[in-house]
Amino acid sequence: MRTPVPNSPHTSGRWRLAGSAVAAAAALVVAGLGTAAQADAATTAHAAAANSQVTWSATPCATPQHKGELACDSYRVTGGVTAFQRQQAARTGAAAKVTPKAAAAAPTGYGPSDLQSAYGLTSAAASNGTGETIAIVDAYDDPNAESDLATYRSYYGLSSCTTANGCFKKVGQTGSTTSLPSADSGWAEEESLDLDMASAICPQCNILLVEAKSATTANLGTAVNEAVTLGAKYVSNSYGGSESSSDSTYDTKYYKHAGVAITVSAGDEGYGAEYPAASQYVTAVGGTALSKATSTTRGWSESVWNTSSTEGTGSGCSSYDTKPSWQTDTGCTKRTIADVSAVADPATGVSVYDSYGITAGWYTFGGTSASAPIIAGVYALAGTPSSGSYPASFPYAKAGTSALNDVTSGSNGSCGSSYLCTAKSGYDGPTGWGTPEGVSAFTG
Template structure:
């Protein structure tokens, strides 16, 4: 799960993948007794190990399935993407339209018709085809779905979650083998609840920052509290506001000249939709010296209904619907903070399920809804849920690259990822894809003049004030708490743009063959030096009102970086699309700020025990900065697996990237 960190008494604020890991079954395919030859088909569904059978799906229950189709001409597509994204190529920036992509690389009309005929002949009703023909949706009774895919659908229970799944590996006619990637929807929990027509959850539970805190880094020192690293440490910033972030990343002078992202559209994808997102963003902007978003500057693309939501009486709130409200609000305010002139298009997924999310991304790409897409969500390991869905995600990112759409993904908030992966370090999907820009997180010191004093990798350890108030316990740096995600992929080989930049010991951490390393770039992520955001929240007395609090996570880093890229796109007069090859060409230049390792740094943080006021007291902790305990990731000079090639360095970044 991915969280936007900063709420110590509240659970993770963002759920990011379905609560059940989606993997293809390994059971052998059941072959039909009659009819044409059949072959196994990949199937996205929960792993059944440890699940108990509770029954058989009712034969007359209508269910929805999705058949995912293959792209064509893969070798030619790979070559084309290299040419379109390489600044030294004659074809650099000569992107395809969505229609051109489908014509050259997408499933053919004949392929779509072939699958439709199979579904029709099976007694299923085709309900929709993706705009880019990437998938076909159909529905029908369980009895006909079982016959179509030669499997039996049963109901299961695993870790208190009830769901439906195929008990044997499904199959399909062999003449579809070169057309179909796989099928999803045979397994689902959505049919055990009534979909909601709108997001129904009330605003998130309130969180308020305790005082004292600093208006800029180092403004207030905790002079009455114990020293750490031989000196008194400063109180954490209350949360940086737009002017401070623009100054720190050096885009303030560009914005003053009209380079503010105008004419560029940044899409944000999350799940569900906060009913107060626009008003919250505008209240925040006007309180902090920015213009409010105009009616046309902020738009939403919403699904017709939502799944796994707040009102799911059977399975409970699987996705944390309220938490997504905070994520959406953060993303909007962060993009607007660094690119106040950019258009923002919020595209909501109907749930946090991997299949729903990839369909949302396909909607963005096939409709070319934006040139920049920021995504503050991800999984807990290198898979998007199954081999099938991994292929669907990659195909989507490839189409985006061919069309000049840049995807930016948060790299994660759990350091090397070992804590969420049974102790094994891991990068996180989709940020691990070589066709997306993975954004890591930093700790950032903004001084009184709104300049960046320093920036380093976000890696935090925690020590609490001792009972007698005379020391920090454990002795600083204390216990590892969280940090920007990163590391070496076990799935993807090293892309060309990382050759000669990523140190060999990182690229070959797990194999002699160089691998993809995450992240690519970075921006502010540390919640202890985080951004102040504003959101309508629900307080313990039932009051619902707008309030502000400090927050962080790579959920913040990605939209901040996307905003800077919007300015770069405006300055260049064209989209940079899949920007990694161009970004890596800036490595070692003044266009990038290299977050260097720091030592003996920390901030003192006060938090209300109940999250909102001092009624139940406060906790005082020391958060040590850029620690090396508890994670294999390290901030280094040059490229590292916390901050990538670095963070944007103002007008030099914008000018040289153009």
């Protein structure tokens, strides 16, 4: 179980300043660079003009309720101007509006078209995924999961995904559709985030929500096994906790599923390993800050998500878990976290609709809870893994190619200049081999 640090992001909200971005944009203009760079500077200038500080707080499930429980890896924005709002303001020339602390009437974070564009998935999302099932594993029940998902998908013009049409199914950890765990508003926020991200990346996919009866490793692991039993080939897990000497046993019991892509959040507390991201059988997913960048061919830029020494994407060396054969970095004798990454910074967060236990409406979320279901969706777009494969190895076969966006700036903590906490060209701990550029790095 993770123990909250006094004044850590698990006990109080944090501020993120856009000051460094403003300075960088101003420097571009002073240097007289081209119009694309000036456009990026203008985007940042809108943010500065509208009080670009962003506030957020950890969702309730980010602090374990009971001894022995794991925590979710999500944050909810409570105020300020998000990257999405700055982007909108730059397009229209209007001042960016400050996000209200209550639910918004319209999205204030990145939506499906943004995420698909950022990761080269627009074409694949339109045509791939039919017949594939992404499983979302979380703890406790979200009574509004299906209706909230319907609101999200309807707003963005995605096809209906309901129990009635066979696209959506919610079960408990034993597979029952009627015997569900007790409801929990904190985990309901997490479930809305996960379901919306799976939809955003793979709108043609079916979605299976498996709710564990509590957030213990045993119950969440049992839910993973049930997801696989029910046919899911892609299983997203947005939770974690401290490593233990029992992890190798948990690996074999819950996470060793050949032919299944199992994604796990790398953690939100900065440099340091957590489980089950440390499992040798899963794809450990780190987090980035994602921003629109007209000065690049891609149209987007990313850096390591890091807000403070106790808040940012996880990475590092496992103390217990064996290093998988496809991982060849030399800084860790055992498993290294992470493998790949996607957006997780709350200041550049994603749009989510949620209504259970909080004011119904649109919220912006971050944390590696966002990046794990995004990568599960990419695996689903890439197609069914071969029966004997471990899909965590797939990105390693495309390492250093255009199939992945190499993230080369930022760090998530203090470990000297080591790649384990500092981004560099090629593999590094916080972002792994980088973020998706299409689906080819996620095929066998």
